[in-house]
Amino acid sequence: MGVSEVERTVDAVADAIEAIGFECTRCGHCCQGLDGDHTATVFPGEIRTIEERTDEDWNGIARPMPFGLTEGAGETFEWALQIDSCGDCTFGSFEDGEHRCAIYEDRPLICQTYPFSLAPEADADPPPGVVDREGPVRAHECEGLGREISREKAEALAETLIERTERERDEATGVGDNYRPTDADGVVVFDSEGPKRPDGTPLDDES
Numbered sequence: 001m002g003v004s005e006v007e008r009t010v011d012a013v014a015d016a017i018e019a020i021g022f023e024c025t026r027c028g029h030c031c032q033g034l035d036g037d038h039t040a041t042v043f044p045g046e047i048r049t050i051e052e053r054t055d056e057d058w059n060g061i062a063r064p065m066p067f068g069l070t071e072g073a074g075e076t077f078e079w080a081l082q083i084d085s086c087g088d089c090t091f092g093s094f095e096d097g098e099h100r101c102a103i104y105e106d107r108p109l110i111c112q113t114y115p116f117s118l119a120p121e122a123d124a125d126p127p128p129g130v131v132d133r134e135g136p137v138r139a140h141e142c143e144g145l146g147r148e149i150s151r152e153k154a155e156a157l158a159e160t161l162i163e164r165t166e167r168e169r170d171e172a173t174g175v176g177d178n179y180r181p182t183d184a185d186g187v188v189v190f191d192s193e194g195p196k197r198p199d200g201t202p203l204d205d206e207s
Contacts, residue, residue, distance in 0.1 A: 013158035014151065016137035017116060022157075023147035028099030030114045030142065033087025039065065039080045040089065042108040043171055044191050047079065047200065049106050058200035060090070064189045075188050077175055081108065109164035113157065115142035118165045137161075 032038060042050075042062050050061050062079040069076050082090045091102040101107055119138045132139040139145055149157075174192025182188055182195060188203060189196045195203035 010155055010158045010162065012135060013118070013137060013161055014154040016134040017154040017157055017161075018149060018151065019134045020116075020132050020137065020139050021146045022115070022139075022142070022149050023144050025144045026098040026100075027143055028092055028094065030111075031089040031092035031099065031101070033083060037066065037087040038083050038089050040108060041065070041110050041168075042079050042081050043167065044079070044193050044200075046106075046108045050103055053106050054103065059198065062200075064187050064198050069187060073186055075182070075190065077190050078171070079189065079191065109160065109167060113161045113164050115140040115145060116157070116161055118161060 047062050063082050065076045065078045065080050068074050084090050093100050117138045118136050129140045130138045171192045178194040179190050187198050
């Protein structure tokens with residue numbers, strides 16, 4: 001990701017998280033498609049873990065990332081958690097005024113680490129939605145920001161954030177290594193394991 005090894009130490013990332021501050025308020029905004037459809041990235045291995053722990057199949061868990069697709073055809077890269085008719089994550093719900101996640105223990109790394117991400121070293125123009133930054137850590141819009149966080153929680157979050165950053169790098173490398181143009185009809189999703197159909201079936205199985 002371009003973040004130096006020194007910056008990526010757990011202590012440095014935890015220091016930054018502490019300086020920004022965070023406590024989840026269970027508002028559920030990060031699981032909703034407030035400005036369009038929810039597009040939380042989920043990796044192939046994460047999809048299979050959720051499959052094993054729930055009654056959902058691949059289609060019930062993930063959908064092709066919508067970028068690059070038109071009228072049910074085209075190529076895209078990676079997967080997003082499945083959404084309902086409102087554009088919200090299908091695994092979210094509200095109980096007694098608090099947001100609940102049906103796959104909380106197995107939720108993707110991006111969900112575990114929101115609202116934070118690790119920034120590349122040369123990040124002069126942060127992406128839309130970044131509202132704060134401390135060292136290597138970017139904070140995205142969230143009403144839980146600015147609240148006190150314990151050192152223990154900051155370190156645990158830092159470890160997961162570093163894991164996510166390394167996983168994203170490895171996944172991106174895998175996508176590049178496995179990409180090859182195809183003239184297959186319909187939707188083709190390229191992930192770190194190769195080209196797949198929207199139901200997770202490898203495209204090679206059709207040959």
